[in-house]
Amino acid sequence: MKNIFLAAYLAVKEVIRNRGRFLLVALVIALITLLVLFIAALGEGLANGNRQYVANLDAQLIVFLEKSDYSISASRLETNIIKAVRRVDGVADAGPIYTSNTEIVSLPEPLKISMLGAEAGRPGMPVIVEGRDFRGGEAREAVMDRNVALRSDIKIGDTIEIRSTQGTNDKFFELVIVGMVEGQSYFFQPTIFVPPATWEKIRPQSEAELNSDTPFPNIIAVKLTDPTQADSMSTRLVDEVANIESANLETTINNIPGYSAQQGTVQTQGVFTLLIGILVIGGFFQIQILQKVPQIGVLKAIGSSNGVVGLSAVIQIIVVTALGVGIGGGMTYLFSLGFPPTIPLVFNGTRSLIAVALLLLIGPLGGMVSIIYAVRIEPLKALRLG
Amino acid sequence: MSSVALEVRDLVKSFSLDGTTINAVDGVSFQVRSGEFVALVGPSGSGKTTMLSILAALLTPTDGQVLIDGQDLAQMNEKKRVKLRREKIGFTFQSNNLIPYLTARENVEFMLRLNNKLNRAGRVRSDELLARLGLADRLHNLPAQMSGGQQQRVAIARALIHNPAVVLADEPTASLDTARAFQVVETFAHLIHENGRAGIMVTHDLRMCQFVDRVLQMQDGKLVRVYESKQEIRELAQGVLKH
Numbered sequence: 001m002k003n004i005f006l007a008a009y010l011a012v013k014e015v016i017r018n019r020g021r022f023l024l025v026a027l028v029i030a031l032i033t034l035l036v037l038f039i040a041a042l043g044e045g046l047a048n049g050n051r052q053y054v055a056n057l058d059a060q061l062i063v064f065l066e067k068s069d070y071s072i073s074a075s076r077l078e079t080n081i082i083k084a085v086r087r088v089d090g091v092a093d094a095g096p097i098y099t100s101n102t103e104i105v106s107l108p109e110p111l112k113i114s115m116l117g118a119e120a121g122r123p124g125m126p127v128i129v130e131g132r133d134f135r136g137g138e139a140r141e142a143v144m145d146r147n148v149a150l151r152s153d154i155k156i157g158d159t160i161e162i163r164s165t166q167g168t169n170d171k172f173f174e175l176v177i178v179g180m181v182e183g184q185s186y187f188f189q190p191t192i193f194v195p196p197a198t199w200e201k202i203r204p205q206s207e208a209e210l211n212s213d214t215p216f217p218n219i220i221a222v223k224l225t226d227p228t229q230a231d232s233m234s235t236r237l238v239d240e241v242a243n244i245e246s247a248n249l250e251t252t253i254n255n256i257p258g259y260s261a262q263q264g265t266v267q268t269q270g271v272f273t274l275l276i277g278i279l280v281i282g283g284f285f286q287i288q289i290l291q292k293v294p295q296i297g298v299l300k301a302i303g304s305s306n307g308v309v310g311l312s313a314v315i316q317i318i319v320v321t322a323l324g325v326g327i328g329g330g331m332t333y334l335f336s337l338g339f340p341p342t343i344p345l346v347f348n349g350t351r352s353l354i355a356v357a358l359l360l361l362i363g364p365l366g367g368m369v370s371i372i373y374a375v376r377i378e379p380l381k382a383l384r385l386g
Numbered sequence: 387m388s389s390v391a392l393e394v395r396d397l398v399k400s401f402s403l404d405g406t407t408i409n410a411v412d413g414v415s416f417q418v419r420s421g422e423f424v425a426l427v428g429p430s431g432s433g434k435t436t437m438l439s440i441l442a443a444l445l446t447p448t449d450g451q452v453l454i455d456g457q458d459l460a461q462m463n464e465k466k467r468v469k470l471r472r473e474k475i476g477f478t479f480q481s482n483n484l485i486p487y488l489t490a491r492e493n494v495e496f497m498l499r500l501n502n503k504l505n506r507a508g509r510v511r512s513d514e515l516l517a518r519l520g521l522a523d524r525l526h527n528l529p530a531q532m533s534g535g536q537q538q539r540v541a542i543a544r545a546l547i548h549n550p551a552v553v554l555a556d557e558p559t560a561s562l563d564t565a566r567a568f569q570v571v572e573t574f575a576h577l578i579h580e581n582g583r584a585g586i587m588v589t590h591d592l593r594m595c596q597f598v599d600r601v602l603q604m605q606d607g608k609l610v611r612v613y614e615s616k617q618e619i620r621e622l623a624q625g626v627l628k629h
Binding site: 002006009010013014016017018295298299300301302303304305379380383 | 439442444445465468469471472473475477479483484485486487488492496497499500501502528544556
């Protein structure tokens with residue numbers, strides 16, 4: 001215990017008396033922290049933009065067309081499959097989901113959106129947080145994700161105009177916004193939900209598709225009576241319903257085009273930033289220890305143990321790293337206040353905490369070599385007595 | 387009669403260089419009593435720095451004994467040597483003496499901290515010692531804010547504050563001008579005598595010998611001559627005697 005107090009005394013005194021130098025290092029750590037936290041937030045934001053709708057589904061399994069490799073865009077199911085899925089024992093409910101992209105043109109700047117078709121009250125249709133659900137049939141009504149409202153001035157009760165290319169012509173359709181849902185981004189775009197029949201009418205489609213009035217769902221969201229039986233129910237569905245394959249939400253998310261690659265890229269960036277941080281901090285503390293060799297020699301010659309010298313270096317590194325991470329965290333928070341909602345930055349508690357924990361580790365990891373070096377300094381050589 | 391604080395018996399320190407064994411210290415024996423200030427002189431390569439390193443428990447002897455306050459250095463492991471350095475030895479070096487980020491007072495008090503003896507009485511004693519060394523107005527100065535002589539005086543205070551049995555000084559005047567060098571060594575000698583410590587100073591500058599009680603002259607690792615009479619020491623210091 002005495003050693004810890006002595007080491008802390010030396011470490012803190014040195015930091016305070018050389019605060020300019022240590023503040024500079026803390027600022028470097030703060031910038032690394034800013035970068036790492038932003039990368040973590042960007043990773044979360046991009047992931048959310050891609051998976052949010054699927055991740056928030058009130059369902060445990062997703063049914064795809066057989067051999068579609070769990071790809072939502074590649075899957076197109078026959079309408080009778082919905083009923084077949086609902087009949088399977090253990091399925092509480094099932095709702096079709098229809099996906100497409102379009103843009104709202106009744107704004108000063110057109111806004112690209114995902115337009116999803118879903119049945120009100122069925123799995124696939126999110127919970128309404130404001131307003132009401134759309135009516136069925138071909139009602140020209142839509143429910144919008146709050147992200148749409150955040151990026152435009154659209155309110156419940158407003159009429160929006162969307163543009164869809166059907167065949168070789170651009171067609172314009174009006175929809176009345178009747179409700180709002182929350183956190184439903186899909187494929188990096190904010191989302192509006194419409195009834196399936198409306199979706200079929202107004203979605204972008206090729207010349208060949210124009211002759212059909214039947215909407216074919218991409219996937220079916222399946223809610224189970226017993227959510228813990230997802231694996232066995234997945235097998236049962238495939239056994240009992242023809243021409244389908246089934247996956248849980250995690251598999252579905254991982255197979256969203258580009259999701260895994262994108263997350264892998266962001267995570268690699270984060271890891272490399274941490275590695276650079278380790279090298280920068282390690283380099284600084286190593287240079288500092290080299291400059292302090294005679295001083296450490298004196299400390300040892302007058303009776304300081306290796307423990308005190310080593311602990312002092314460790315405490316100093318921890319203090320400077322913690323200061324840098326604290327400043328960096330504060331800077332990140334301040335910067336985040338100024339970012340528009342179009343930039344996908346989401347400060348998720350878990351991701352940020354993991355990033356902060358890793359950042360707090362880079363100091364001691366980077367300084368490891370210098371700590372070992374400090375402990376191994378021989379006073380005789382340091383003082384040039386030998 | 388004062389007690390023996392330091393005793394060296396048939397001390398040998400050998401180094402191996404290109405297959406040849408060199409005795410840097412070769413069968414040296416002497417004693418230093420409490421309250422006695424001794425100079426260790428000799429040309430470069432005579433073995434005096436090696437001797438000082440052994441006395442400071444920084445180097446292990448090849449053969450022989452070094453007893454500090456009755457404890458044999460040769461029998462100690464590294465942990466015990468660190469403890470001995472902390473408790474029984476005071477040390478001043480040629481340069482880089484002080485911890486640069488501690489003030490004069492903190493540098494002196496650090497020895498008390500190391501020995502778990504920093505209390506109100508220790509703080510008072512530390513301030514008094516610095517005041518006696520003419521540093522009363524420099525207590526809160528960092529080493530970089532003090533002259534070389536002032537730094538050496540702080541180092542002397544640090545070497546004495548914890549009442550060590552032996553105080554060692556390695557060329558304490560090497561980086562000082564003549565006037566300051568005399569002042570520092572005179573103060574050092576005075577405090578050694580007053581506090582009843584055994585002091586050993588390694589020096590090249592024979593003029594500094596005028597303040598010591600005995601001069602041990604080394605050459606080729608051996609103790610070749612001991613100057614004990616005041617007359618001899620004065621003549622050596624004045625350059626009358628050829629050493």
